[in-house]
Amino acid sequence: MSAAALESRYTLPVYPQLDFEPLRGEGAWLIDKQDRRVLDLYGGHAVAALGYDHAGLIDSVRTQLEQLPFQSNAVAMQVRGDAAKALVQLAPAHLTQAFFVNSGAEANENALRLAFLAGANHKRRIVAVSHAFHGRTAAASAVTWGSDKRWFAFPQTPFEVSYVERNAVDQVDAAFDDDVAAVIFEPVQGVAGAYDLSIEFMQALAGAARRVDALVIADEVQSGMGRSGKPFAFEWAGIDADIVTAAKSLGGGIPCGALLSTQRIADICQFGDLGTTFGGGPLASAAIRTVCEAITEHDLCANAAAREEQIRETCVTGPVSAVQGRGLLIGLRTAVPAKRVRNALLNDNILTGTSADPHIIRLLPPLTIGSADIERLASTLANLSLES
Numbered sequence: 001m002s003a004a005a006l007e008s009r010y011t012l013p014v015y016p017q018l019d020f021e022p023l024r025g026e027g028a029w030l031i032d033k034q035d036r037r038v039l040d041l042y043g044g045h046a047v048a049a050l051g052y053d054h055a056g057l058i059d060s061v062r063t064q065l066e067q068l069p070f071q072s073n074a075v076a077m078q079v080r081g082d083a084a085k086a087l088v089q090l091a092p093a094h095l096t097q098a099f100f101v102n103s104g105a106e107a108n109e110n111a112l113r114l115a116f117l118a119g120a121n122h123k124r125r126i127v128a129v130s131h132a133f134h135g136r137t138a139a140a141s142a143v144t145w146g147s148d149k150r151w152f153a154f155p156q157t158p159f160e161v162s163y164v165e166r167n168a169v170d171q172v173d174a175a176f177d178d179d180v181a182a183v184i185f186e187p188v189q190g191v192a193g194a195y196d197l198s199i200e201f202m203q204a205l206a207g208a209a210r211r212v213d214a215l216v217i218a219d220e221v222q223s224g225m226g227r228s229g230k231p232f233a234f235e236w237a238g239i240d241a242d243i244v245t246a247a248k249s250l251g252g253g254i255p256c257g258a259l260l261s262t263q264r265i266a267d268i269c270q271f272g273d274l275g276t277t278f279g280g281g282p283l284a285s286a287a288i289r290t291v292c293e294a295i296t297e298h299d300l301c302a303n304a305a306a307r308e309e310q311i312r313e314t315c316v317t318g319p320v321s322a323v324q325g326r327g328l329l330i331g332l333r334t335a336v337p338a339k340r341v342r343n344a345l346l347n348d349n350i351l352t353g354t355s356a357d358p359h360i361i362r363l364l365p366p367l368t369i370g371s372a373d374i375e376r377l378a379s380t381l382a383n384l385s386l387e388s
């Protein structure tokens with residue numbers, strides 16, 4: 001039985017899948033049973049930050065697995081403390097504490113909970129941005145654009161939500177009053193199609209939030225961990241987010257999530273306010289520390305910025321008419337439906353992703369990809385056969 005047949009027999013039918021079954025990885029390459037090699041410019045939805053065979057990541061997780069695979073937050077562990085320290089050191093200085101969870105949605109769920117705790121339950125509303133995606137748990141999906149029409153599924157949202165249109169600076173002030181506990185936004189909207197929010201828009205959101213004593217939550221689940229060319233993409237706007245969420249690249253493939261907060265938020269937290277069994281587990285912690293250190297040691301922010309420039313210079317070719325996004329969270333605008341381009345690229349052994357925008361191909365490659373990989377993409381696009 002093929003993997004596809006096996007999964008379709010034994011798992012819920014909620015994922016459309018590609019016609020490729022990877023077995024192992026080398027750098028940014030995926031290899032199947034027949035030794036077919038595919039260049040992965042999608043990185044498992046931005047997860048494989050260091051590629052697939054990073055010696056340091058393998059070594060740190062294996063060492064921890066052999067030493068002690070699990071203990072919960074009931075006991076302090078050096079490896080967890082080291083991971084928190086490495087993440088805090090990667091982030092801007094005003095973010096002083098971390099809280100570890102298991103996924104992006106869970107990080108956002110807790111960020112939103114903290115916003116209401118900070119508002120001492122006097123506040124009722126969250127401001128979000130049109131076209132945003134924040135995850136599939138109750139609170140995260142409540143602030144996800146359009147989820148009510150498709151898959152929210154719960155009878156009601158846990159709080160009131162209002163949306164400001166993406167990049168509509170003139171709409172921002174009217175969306176905020178004393179009722180607002182927080183604004184949440186992705187500095188580069190990932191699922192939407194790598195739409196980078198304008199600097200002015202992010203500054204307007206942060207300014208309006210400050211005026212009504214609401215928190216600023218930057219969802220950096222997709223855009224964070226060096227991907228934008230800075231450790232976190234909100235830094236491009238020169239604003240201070242109160243809470244920043246991370247996941248995906250955070251563990252380089254080991255499932256995990258985190259939020260970072262200011263000291264002011266830490267000061268309102270009491271025992272029991274937040275909690276998780278697996279969050280901050282030793283394997284994830286070992287991975288988080290290694291990824292944070294690798295971002296700094298290998299200057300992966302600079303590589304993301306350089307590869308972005310190369311993509312902008314060389315990849316507007318073949319079916320691609322424009323490039324958007326930041327760093328290595330890139331959208332390629334395609335004249336024909338993006339799915340056709342994605343399928344044709346896969347035929348030519350390059351894996352890319354689609355997005356909510358039917359004319360955007362999304363690139364979320366390992367932060368370690370080199371210029372030869374982008375050259376391959378550019379020449380494949382230039383010669384792409386879109387027939388069939």
Ligand code: PLP
Pocket residue numbers: 045102103104105106108133134135136186190191219220221222223247248
């Ligand atoms: N936030 C953003 C910006 C995301 O892109 C995603 C996932 O795509 C999430 C949150 C949810 O993350 P997870 O799937 O790990 O729950």
